[in-house]
Amino acid sequence: MANPMPARAADQSGTATSDAIVEVRDICKRYGDIEALRGINLEFERGKLTTLLGPSGCGKTTLLKIIAGLVPATSGQIRINGKVVTGPGPERAFVFQDFALMPWATVLRNVGFGLELKGVPQAERHRIAKHYIGEVGLSGFEEKYPHELSGGMRQRVGIARAFSVNADVLLLDEPFSAVDEQNRRKFQEDLLQLVEKERKTFLFVTHSIEEAVYVSDRIVLLSPRPGRVSQIIEPNIDRSAAPDVIRRDKGYLDVVEEIWQGLRQYAE
Template structure:
């Protein structure tokens, strides 16, 4: 069965890459987040899950330095966040690609903005283009790619800048179900192989349980952490067995029971 831990309890054997402490955020008179504290273990994937409008994307943007909290603070690797930084990279829901640039140029764009030389940045980009399954499409343009392929370009771009924290805002919601499942499998491999910290926003309970080391359940606005769920070992049984595992099914039901009353 899953283990439920309160926020800010360290995970045994893990250190903490990102901490949010007492985050409150107002939009005018609307309180989106209230005194929200949460820790994200290094090298693991944490999903933010909750009803629509509960502040998941707001929290992600505050961690990314794109929004300032009204009060509270965020630390990444022990350093207080004051704005965007090279230690964090975004993977967006809408791909956010440069339509006039090739796959290679899109993936290498972050490195180009950092002043990395062309030969070096293209070598790095080529590695991640291959890793996300797009080898052979380096010269293609976004309009020539499917939605799933465009999302792979966005993922390769985030990986190529070697940020230690990847912030993923519903990255699979715009693709079909078959592509989404393949992305979920690929994401598990990336978490295992890349040694990065992933913070993943999703509306899908099944997706959160499938990909996550830790699931933070957020309450409706003003958002706080309701509970933290850490699946134990069903992901070690192989991607083909996860969705049939009794623990997976129990956690999906447990989360739905927690969220059912908040769904209109």
Template structure:
């Protein structure tokens, strides 16, 4: 099979089948810098979509607009059919720099979102322990962030996002601060979590290889101002040995196809 490519998604007027997030006409300018221009996108429920493009194309800006962390200058975002303009419980954000509470244990960090919602202590800690185990940190519940490696702190951030049971998880280059070995393991864990949790993931990355490896869909953004250039759906069998994927012809062909499209923008 070849990678399926959808071009000119910006002409779409009808939402994709079972789109959980609908982005329509999103634009954003910082002073004299136009970051995004008329972004139209649908994010299918239960899929992992990566945002990929040259530096400065507005990937993180778009992610934060969907999260409700920054306000767009024009356009709308809808989640589950309802327009949103601020953070909400149906979305959870995993920050690049972990954003953990330094004075709180792993258990309390993971349960913090539920604590803010007023969930009873026993219930929130039971839920937190389940997700701590899911991300491979069982036994570290009573540790503090400064006692953990960078990779472990990122796992805490992911567990915290999963713990609040949001429909959509937004991840801003979550693996960029860890070494290559941990990055590979995180990628495998993310594929497994998406399958087991049936959540919708929107993932920002600079890595072509990472995007092709983990994604159901890859949205390529053009150089600033960011616009939807094309959408690629890697046709890759992710069952069995994960290491096999990196040797798969369809994986390698898709990586090369994307690189050929992006290398002109690399200085």
């Protein structure tokens, strides 16, 4: 495999693209006396996967939830497709770290629940739900309940549910943190296939530098609290090679090391 192009540091304003579906403008967030985020300005390009990365407590999940409309900003504005966000909306879907499945509902109903809320007829929502259950590798488990599934399988249900509502923007909060390393790597590969196939916009939160470099078109590094944009890196990984080749490639490893050197001062 030829070495991928070296990582490129993008404009730290985050406004490097004119095809932005998500615009973050001067976002600040306070919880009482605690300033969680300060002056965040970013744009997220349609059809790309951007990862938010930084030390614990830097506001990654807070920013993701503000974009989702689940948490109000103290000041600033979020726009999706040019419209100001005032709360959750159908153009966004959130994948929670803790799965957030309904324990009393089958896999089929959990995946189709967003469609049920939208009033989609049962036959149609079952068709769509079964399609995405298959896409995440869970065909045959439609009638199982969450307690009958492994942690990795439950997370796949959450991802299928997010895809089923056909949202433009998918927000994933550490979706693979609860699974073992073997499944985590498989999920990363599956995620890249879904990104390529679905052409959605993905905003991804992780604590793993290696994971961020492997899956991302762009990585936004946030500073310690109050979280600010400290650097934007574009890994430029050539993903046409086999996964094990990519993970051993010097270009990939150099980007991982570059990010680690930027973050190591904040390690506890």
